[in-house]
Amino acid sequence: MVSWKINLVYVPPIVTVFSVSKTIEGGTQLINKWQHIAHNVTEDLFINLLITPVLVTFNSLFLGTADQLVKIVSDEFPELGLEKKDCSEMSWIESVVYHSINLKGESIEALVERRPSPKAYFKVKSDYVKKAIPEEALEEILKWCLHENLIMAMEPHVGKMSEIDEAATPYPHRGGNLYIIQYLMGWDDDDASENHVGSIRRVYEKMKPYVSKNPREAYVNFWDLDLGTNDNACCTSYGQAIRWGRRYFKGNFKRLAMVKGVVDPTNFFWNEQSIPPLVLSSSY
Structure with missing residues (x-):
């Protein structure tokens, strides 16, 4: 017999979300500040980062009100320039739809509808970062994304994640990681040619000096057959x-x-x- 026990945690009736985009020019300073503070501001605040060839986007979920969120971000991350008009208060279940790639803008009823996802062609790789990447290297990384037409997503990985011993569950990437990186390359047809997958492999190789070592860790749900x-x-x-x-x-x-x-x-x-x-x- 296999059992699975889930410990529920309290979530307030109101949470606050935001999605703030900046042009990639000048994005280095924002990314650098994010990687130093995103993991330890407060356990009630989650801010991830999405880098595309033209934009740097900060997405957030905060267990509290907009006024509280603006105060925290203004104190800890003033460079972002967050204002109350950038924030939306809602229930937690509504935030799930808000942050969904395929359901954003719809009602929560969409969560129980069995819709087939549109066919997509893509290649994904992953890394874990244990030490903040130097700012001058971040400048190069933005250039790689622009040149290779690549998307990079970064998520802070401390907080509750670090409180669990790495041997307690199969998932071992716990204490010592600042954030996880997801590299994503997509295309419109079924031609997984070197023109498509070569870009992500080149960036992955260039990132080697800045990520975890011995082993170079990877996330199993970003299935990478290159390994x-x-x-x-x-x-x-x-x-x-x-x-x-x-x-x-x-x-x-x-x-x-x-x-x-x-x-x-x-x-x-x-x-x-x-x-x-x-x-x-x-x-x-």
Whole structure:
């Protein structure tokens, strides 16, 4: 039997959201300030960052009123120039729709409608940042996004995330990470050519000096087959899979492989980057 326990947390009746965009020119200073303060302003405030070839956009959810939010941001991040007119108060469930890519502007009833998502073609990669990237390097990163027509999303990764030990759950990317980066390249047809995926791979390689190391960590839900793949269901060894397994799960990978060895020793359930069974011999 498998059980799943969820601890609910209090959310106030009113939350506040904003989405503020600035042109990419001069965006370096804003991004630099964000990476120094976004993770430790207050646990009630979440501000992520989206970099496109022309804009830098700051998206926020705050567990409180607009007046409270403007006061906090004015004190901690005055460079953003946030005003009350930029903010919208709503219920938490309405904020889910507000921040949804496909549902923004609709009512909360859209959350229970079973709509097929439009077909999309894209490549995603990920990184974790443990030390703030130097401002001069941020300037180069913005140029890469512009030149390669690439989107980068950054989300702070401290707060409650850091209070949980990295060995407590399979997800290990806890204390010590300032934020996660998602690299995204999309296109309009099914031609996953070098012209499309090459851009994201080039930027990913250039980012190597500024992100986590040994291993260079990655988020398993941003499935990245560039990190390696299983050959087939029966022939991939633990030694092979550790190439991507340590990036996704760090020190938890061996324990997960041992669990797989108990519940699915024949590797019936598998995919290109599934965890292989590690069956330990009882003989000495």
